[in-house]
Amino acid sequence: MVPSPPRLRVEPGLQRLWAPWRAAYVHRRRRDSGCIFCLGRLAPSALKKKLVLYSSAKALVMLNRFPYNSGHLLIAPRRHRASPELLTSQERALLAELLARCLTILKKALKPDGFNLGMNLGRIAGAGIPGHLHWHIVPRWAGDTNFMPVVGSTRVISQHLDANFELLKPLFKQLAPALS
Numbered sequence: 001m002v003p004s005p006p007r008l009r010v011e012p013g014l015q016r017l018w019a020p021w022r023a024a025y026v027h028r029r030r031r032d033s034g035c036i037f038c039l040g041r042l043a044p045s046a047l048k049k050k051l052v053l054y055s056s057a058k059a060l061v062m063l064n065r066f067p068y069n070s071g072h073l074l075i076a077p078r079r080h081r082a083s084p085e086l087l088t089s090q091e092r093a094l095l096a097e098l099l100a101r102c103l104t105i106l107k108k109a110l111k112p113d114g115f116n117l118g119m120n121l122g123r124i125a126g127a128g129i130p131g132h133l134h135w136h137i138v139p140r141w142a143g144d145t146n147f148m149p150v151v152g153s154t155r156v157i158s159q160h161l162d163a164n165f166e167l168l169k170p171l172f173k174q175l176a177p178a179l180s
Contacts, residue, residue, distance in 0.1 A: 036062075037076040037132045051165055053172040058094050061102060061172065063164055068138050070159040071110045071168070073102055076134035083121050083133055095135065098175075102137055105171045112139035 037060065039050060047055060051063040057078060064072040075098050077091050084092055099117070106112060116138040120127040 035080060035129060035132045037074075037078075037129065037134060038080050048165065048169075051161060053165070053168055054098075054175050058091060059098055061098065061175075063161055063168070064136070065161065067161070068116075068136075069140065071106055071112070071137075071139040071164055073106070073137040074134045075099055075102060075137065076132060080132050082131050084119075087133075099135055099137070101175055105168065106137065106139050109167055109171055110139050113142045114140045116140060 036050070039047075039052070039055070039060070042050065042052070042055075051065060052060055053063065053073070054061040059075065059077050061073055061075050064074050075095060077087055077095060079087070079091065081087055087095075103115060106115070116136070118136045118138075119133060120136075121130075121133065123130045
């Protein structure tokens with residue numbers, strides 16, 4: 001008699017996957033350290049530590065430290081504003097241009113099959129930083145949504161943040177003269 005295969009054990013609630021990079025988020029000190037987008041002028045080494053790929057007087061682009069997928073970018077104006085209508089028309093135009101250029105860079109570097117683009121305005125809408133608007137660009141690939149989120153309530157990120165930064169940073173250097 002052939003033994004039956006083990007049954008998949010599905011428990012309600014969160015399943016666990018070892019993801020040590022999340023420890024920095026879970027164990028961080030809960031202090032008001034200011035807005036992550038209001039950086040002021042930082043040295044290049046500090047920009048790398050903050051995962052900033054592009055920074056100008058008007059806008060910045062950074063990798064999301066707690067991404068939904070590899071290459072998850074955040075685009076924000078430098079001015080601390082909660083909603084697009086509070087920006088000047090020039091700032092809105094710059095953010096739209098930056099969004100388009102980020103898509104081009106991600107297509108070239110990561111070759112995703114598609115993207116999710118979004119902005120959460122207000123805490124009730126899911127904004128983690130409700131006072132400073134920012135776009136999310138999330139690259140997507142066929143098959144990137146698999147059994148892990150559905151069965152295990154867990155998302156698997158396929159590339160480390162440092163590797164993403166090193167891959168994307170040279171491509172973002174080309175933006176500085178074009179958008180200044």
